[in-house]
Amino acid sequence: MDNLLQIANGEVVRRADIPDVSVETFGMTLAEFVRNGGFVVQFFAFAENGITRLLAVVRNDRLYVTSCVVGAEFPSLTGWVSEKFHMFEREIAEQYGIRPTAHPWLKMVRYHRNYSGADDVFGNDYGGEEIPGKYGCFTVEGEAIHEVAVGPVHAGIIEPGHFRFQCAGEEVLHLEIQLGYQHRGVERLLPTVPQRRLPIICEAIAGDTAIGHNLCCCQALEALAGLTVDVGARIVRTIALELERIANHLGDLGALSGDVAFNPPAAYFGRMRGDFLNLLQVLCGNRFGKGLVRPGGVAFVMGDEQRKLIAAKLEEITPQVKNVCDLLFSAHTVQARFENTGIVSREMAEDLGLVGYAGRACGLPYDARVAFPSECYAELPHNTNQMTSGDVYSRATVRREEIMHSLALIELLLQRPETTAKAMMMEERRLAADSLVVTINEGWRGEIAHCVLTGADGAIVRYKVKDPSFHNWTGLAMSLRNQGISDFPLCNKSYNLSYCGFDL
Amino acid sequence: MLKIIKNRLDQGYRTSSYPKQPIALYERFRGRPQINRQCDPALIRQCAEACPQEAIDAASGAIDLGRCTFCGLCEMQSQGKFVQFSQNFELGVATRADLITDGSYADLAGHAKQHFKKLFGRSLQLRQVSAAGCNACEADTNVLNTPFFDLSRFGIDFVASPRHADGIHVTGPISRNMKAALLTTYEAVPSPKVVIASGACSISGGPFYGSDEIVGDLNELLPVDLYIPGCPPHPLTTLHALLTFFK
Numbered sequence A: 001m002d003n004l005l006q007i008a009n010g011e012v013v014r015r016a017d018i019p020d021v022s023v024e025t026f027g028m029t030l031a032e033f034v035r036n037g038g039f040v041v042q043f044f045a046f047a048e049n050g051i052t053r054l055l056a057v058v059r060n061d062r063l064y065v066t067s068c069v070v071g072a073e074f075p076s077l078t079g080w081v082s083e084k085f086h087m088f089e090r091e092i093a094e095q096y097g098i099r100p101t102a103h104p105w106l107k108m109v110r111y112h113r114n115y116s117g118a119d120d121v122f123g124n125d126y127g128g129e130e131i132p133g134k135y136g137c138f139t140v141e142g143e144a145i146h147e148v149a150v151g152p153v154h155a156g157i158i159e160p161g162h163f164r165f166q167c168a169g170e171e172v173l174h175l176e177i178q179l180g181y182q183h184r185g186v187e188r189l190l191p192t193v194p195q196r197r198l199p200i201i202c203e204a205i206a207g208d209t210a211i212g213h214n215l216c217c218c219q220a221l222e223a224l225a226g227l228t229v230d231v232g233a234r235i236v237r238t239i240a241l242e243l244e245r246i247a248n249h250l251g252d253l254g255a256l257s258g259d260v261a262f263n264p265p266a267a268y269f270g271r272m273r274g275d276f277l278n279l280l281q282v283l284c285g286n287r288f289g290k291g292l293v294r295p296g297g298v299a300f301v302m303g304d305e306q307r308k309l310i311a312a313k314l315e316e317i318t319p320q321v322k323n324v325c326d327l328l329f330s331a332h333t334v335q336a337r338f339e340n341t342g343i344v345s346r347e348m349a350e351d352l353g354l355v356g357y358a359g360r361a362c363g364l365p366y367d368a369r370v371a372f373p374s375e376c377y378a379e380l381p382h383n384t385n386q387m388t389s390g391d392v393y394s395r396a397t398v399r400r401e402e403i404m405h406s407l408a409l410i411e412l413l414l415q416r417p418e419t420t421a422k423a424m425m426m427e428e429r430r431l432a433a434d435s436l437v438v439t440i441n442e443g444w445r446g447e448i449a450h451c452v453l454t455g456a457d458g459a460i461v462r463y464k465v466k467d468p469s470f471h472n473w474t475g476l477a478m479s480l481r482n483q484g485i486s487d488f489p490l491c492n493k494s495y496n497l498s499y500c501g502f503d504l
Numbered sequence B: 001m002l003k004i005i006k007n008r009l010d011q012g013y014r015t016s017s018y019p020k021q022p023i024a025l026y027e028r029f030r031g032r033p034q035i036n037r038q039c040d041p042a043l044i045r046q047c048a049e050a051c052p053q054e055a056i057d058a059a060s061g062a063i064d065l066g067r068c069t070f071c072g073l074c075e076m077q078s079q080g081k082f083v084q085f086s087q088n089f090e091l092g093v094a095t096r097a098d099l100i101t102d103g104s105y106a107d108l109a110g111h112a113k114q115h116f117k118k119l120f121g122r123s124l125q126l127r128q129v130s131a132a133g134c135n136a137c138e139a140d141t142n143v144l145n146t147p148f149f150d151l152s153r154f155g156i157d158f159v160a161s162p163r164h165a166d167g168i169h170v171t172g173p174i175s176r177n178m179k180a181a182l183l184t185t186y187e188a189v190p191s192p193k194v195v196i197a198s199g200a201c202s203i204s205g206g207p208f209y210g211s212d213e214i215v216g217d218l219n220e221l222l223p224v225d226l227y228i229p230g231c232p233p234h235p236l237t238t239l240h241a242l243l244t245f246f247k
């Protein structure tokens, strides 16, 4: 593995140790790695002292990093090597005005002015009017073809985004998803604010993944500040991440029941989801776990009282969860709607680099809790799913299994006697200079990765965030190929991707 | 079928009897802060400096609940001597100024506009617009439709079309990219209409204040009638605000 430096999840590396190769070697190295079954974790640009670089973090069963200096353009790897690069390259083009040449489908990601002040690669002028959605969607021509446009404002209480379906009758030939409406400038904002704001912003990258994203942030700060986290705090953080997973999976199973008009489980799942959010509230006073994780540990100690409350609730609710899952999954009408709907093949999933349950439902076993364990995961059993047909049924089944698995994990963790020494308050700390840290956690949707680079004075020069939705939105679009348009809600809910996590 | 009936019996009746009967939230929940301005001014200054949201005014000791995310740091920092959060979730107010509190709270029912009560008291249809909300505000609004809260029993519903709505309920710091869609949705609602700002983001930009990709204050764009603070507001905070303001 020449030209690649092996790194560990959550470990600080000196930037001087990161390979600094030519842009050609950089491309060749990544091409070879990905052709040999590797995946892209992060791939982004950053500028410092007038020099712009590309940096890539890739994984097989280990993590590696490499970098190069880049000019106004670089040869795109998307068309040449793999679709795994397509979103990252579009993002680089939009953020820094660097053109990936010969990219097969170069278009906007989030619609914003770039960071470098270079000409916009897409010819947009963000100084004038707001221009989200300015894009000529891919169209299919023919007399029988019609187009359906949905959003940005959708019918329910959900986030905005634009969907464009090209249909022949009921059948969707192509779905294009154009996002960016939720863009809040997160990556731009993070390096400019005092440290005390970082966890609060990261908890709001995607509110349904507050624990997941903030865990990545706090682990990065801990590594850079040389803080250790005691076992008691790690237990609480692991429990919180699993509670977040259960609550979201339950909510989505409820939404899936609703979408096939099977109302009893929809109501029960909705209510039980609330029970799990309330357990996060028991831990820290907020139903989404906001305020819980802070650098060095947790801001709220889990004492005997909280432990007992959680244990009692789990004992009461676990049989209900089982029964309601059974109710949903054993109904023939539900099976008929879930099976063979929205299929993504294993091959396609691998080409796109799908993560989380979206990948696992297609037979890509990757689970960051197993591959790159943080917190308590190295000591905990993992779940292996067998249902890998890539359809709605598989995605729902993986989630059902993961709910039961997470319940078992929390039960195990509650038996551990350790309690954290003290509640951690947010303080400004000196960070290691000229360093890089990559933190990865398996959020409920899949692999979340944060990457923090510091400069000579220890100040953060680049903060890169990746939500699993960044990989998986393309999976949803592919699920709709040759599918009835009325199956869209079902396919959509089986993924339930994040708009704001993607839009940042 | 038997399974459905069995599950139905297992699940039982789950709807809360709030507001007829009070409801207590777990002690760690942070609602209305109780503020002790008599405490050591140095302590207030410390808290003001530590507050990630710049929500505390060091000179007066007042907290701006439109900026606060209820993270609890000031309570911890002052060991409860300056701020102590109560479990009172009744936080909705009718004016921006009422969000800045020195420990006393405006009476929402008294400030509610009477003509709104007359117009919408029996039936209120709202169009929810997420303008770059992080999905926690959205989720905890959506949850009002679950059996526990069952919002429709009060004649309040969230509808799909702005044409069917009496007003909009806005979450998120209003990204530049959602500004046009938000204004179009507002235009599409027939008058008279109400505007509700929900969550720290729509009131002040929330965690994202200072970003040049957001508007950060709904009031700059539209006349806000009702403010519901929190990050996100607890579903009961929203329920209380809607019932008190419109019923």
Ligand code: SF4
Binding pocket: B050, B051, B052, B053, B054, B055, B056, B063, B067, B068, B069, B070, B071, B072, B073, B074, B075
């Ligand atoms: S609870 Fe509110 S006022 Fe107190 S520190 Fe947090 S954001 Fe600031």
Ligand code: SF4
Binding pocket: A204, A207, B132, B133, B134, B135, B136, B137, B171, B172, B173, B198, B199, B200, B201, B202, B206, B207, B230, B231, B232, B233
């Ligand atoms: S107020 Fe808080 S919960 Fe609501 S959208 Fe903003 S960050 Fe999310």
